[in-house]
Amino acid sequence: MAGEGSAQLRLELIGIEKDFGGVQALKGADLSARPAEILGLCGENGAGKSTLLKVLSGVYPAGSYRGEVRVGGVAVALESTRDAQERGIAIVHQELMLVPAMSVQENLLLGREPRRFGLIDDLALGVRARELLERFGFSQIDPAAPVSSLGIGLQQIIEIVRALSFDAQVLILDEPTAALTTEEAARLHEWLKDLRARGTTCIYVSHRMDEIFSLCDRVTVLRDGRTVGTVVTAESSPDAIINMMVGRTLEIRPPENRAAAGPPLVQIDSLSVKGALSDISLAVGAGELVALVGALGSGRTALLSTLFGCAETPVRGDVRLSGKSLSLSGPRDAIQSGIAYLPEDRKGRGLLLDMTVAENLSLPTFANTPGLFVDDERESNIAREQIAALSVRGTANVKVGTLSGGNQQKVVLGKWLAMKPRLLLLDEPTRGVDVGAREEIYNIIERLLADGVAVLMASSDLQEVRRLADRILVLQKGRIAAELPRGASEEEMVRLSTFAKGKAA
């Protein structure tokens, strides 16, 4: 950072080091941000971005790490999130941080409730919340509605509005658009540019290069807990930044030409689930990948979880796998018929974070074979095979929760591959996964397809859909709205999935 006077910097992190019981997450990370700028923060999963943000937002109190945090040129010791907020630093976390049983207004003003006679003034609270929602263009949200009644996208919006409402000088956003529709993401970007014009500093973490380049002024890249460098986006390119992130050159491969799809392995006939899906008919061949695209709530996830037997309301219709009708009565049945499911919510539904890699990998295999005892030898064999096959960076006996997102996702995949599925259901297979691991996951999927596995994949990453899909189904409000061939353009997918009468999500 030579040549920059500290006076013109709003925020500086200098030589931050932080370790967790022997594992060093940060080994000397630097970051500096100016007033009125949007600074991108990039790095593979496990590079230390989240840790750095937690230092910056006071989640890790001063003293639990080494290095210096300066705000406006003055060294500060941030003791708590509240302390950080009071110094004008607000953060939108990657995971949803809302209280589900509370209403929108209670969540928005949690910790800052207006009071009257010492008690919370809930009427004034409602008024304040409505003002906030109006100010940020979301007056259609009812402030009194329970926050759990909103879709994930709107919940994310609530969280962003809450952070914005602190009138923060520094606003940190950790992958804020992961759960947003294109339209919502565009609106968020407008606000951020607006805030920049008013002098706010934003630190924006994203895996998506298109976002980084359309939004950020500069980008700081982290690798293995260190700052690799900071570049001005106008003078750089996505490839250059990806190279900085992975430390090697990585080619983005075009969609592959697969061998012609085999006979239909999966046949779905007029599948309906009350309140989620209506009249879905489709077929997937052996070795074929069918992608499902559509806005949040369009039925992508509902279709996958229904096929895995997780529908919450009665199901009508017929699903056949190799000509045999499926009961759809629960995951156990689904697994026994050879269906595997990689859920969208990796941490909540995909993994047991406190169990080891080996235990996670062998769980579906053991749960579906008879016997009283756990066969240690078999377990370590499964673990060894899958860890090698998927090149998981971690050993069999570490807790899954300590791995990075990309490696966690490989473990989820591995746990299903160990039982050799015939139909693989993938829901956002690379959400929150860094570029390097993403390519590895794509290769694994390609390998499975070559082995004749049928794959049904829901994804909101359209580049990913283009990269992998043989056919693309656009879902809208629980129905199949359109079908597109391999190689359809992203613009077309977006147009078809948002070309609705009402508003998405």
Add this chain to the structure above:
Amino acid sequence: MLAVLLLLWAGLALYPETREAFLTAGNFSNLTAQISEIAIIGVGMTMVILIRGIDLSVGAGMALAGVVAAKLQIDHQVSAPLACLAVLAVTSLIGLWHGVLVSRFRIPPFVATLGGFMSYRGLALVLSGARGMAPMRDDFVVLGGRMPGHVSLAIVIALGALGLGYLIMREVRRKKLGLPRMSLVMLTVALAAILAGVIFALLIYQDGMPVPVLLAILVGLGGALLLSRSRLGRYAVAIGGNSEAARLSGVPVERVTVLIYLLTGALTGLAGIVATARGNGVTPGNAGMMRELHVITAVVIGGTSLSGGQATMVGTLIGALIFGTLSNGMNHLGINSDWQLIFTGIILLFASLLDSMSMKKRIS
């Protein structure tokens, strides 16, 4: 839940064998006095369960409270108010201790209070020499008795007026803030509820309202305000719903946890005082026996989720009334206490079944 209570009452009122004994002012007055201890502790327990905790020590705590009150009065001739203060101090300290164990030392609440479940009962037995202690001072026994008729009349009317005043104040403030007014239907329902409550109370407390009932009403009102309108209550909901989100929003999670256990301790002391005053003495071996389970039952019947994050104070009070009505009704039906246990257990399961079914409905 209110519907279940009214249904129970209607059933007992219509059933020929229970009609006469059940439908009297005296019976209702007794019923409410009997559940006042459950209601008082229930307010604290609701908050504890809301933050995903549990307090198994409250029954033993009541016994200890009774023994402390009795020992001070009988062996040391301490005046009633001073004895009460001492009891509240002791049980508040116990609550504080639980809170520190749970929040600072990360001991699971079940274990932290299970220790108390055993040791406070033991302490009560040791302090009393394992003998019943009686009688208490007259000015202490008053706490378990009835108020004069005209005083209770005044109190009931004052409470009704308070409700009415709150309703009006709120409407005025809505107008001032430019918010939509309460709908006519809601307004009528609210007014009718206040009126019905006042008339019902006047009818059943003709001979004077039991003091424990007044205490339970005051604690219940305070608890309802605490839960829905105080920062502490709001923070408790947040902690129960998503404690990480609460912490990152700047909620002082440890302090709130400690305060909630402390409150429950204090209310346990109050309930112990009431029980000892009502019985004009204490038998440390079985005072407050199984009370912790009765209270948890009432809280669960009232719709508070044992997995945290969701609670209503009114629900707990209604849960306590349902619990009391069940045992009262079964007494009138001549069902012996062994069978009563079985039925109460079944009804508890039924209540949580209802809860989980309505939860499913809400999700789909």
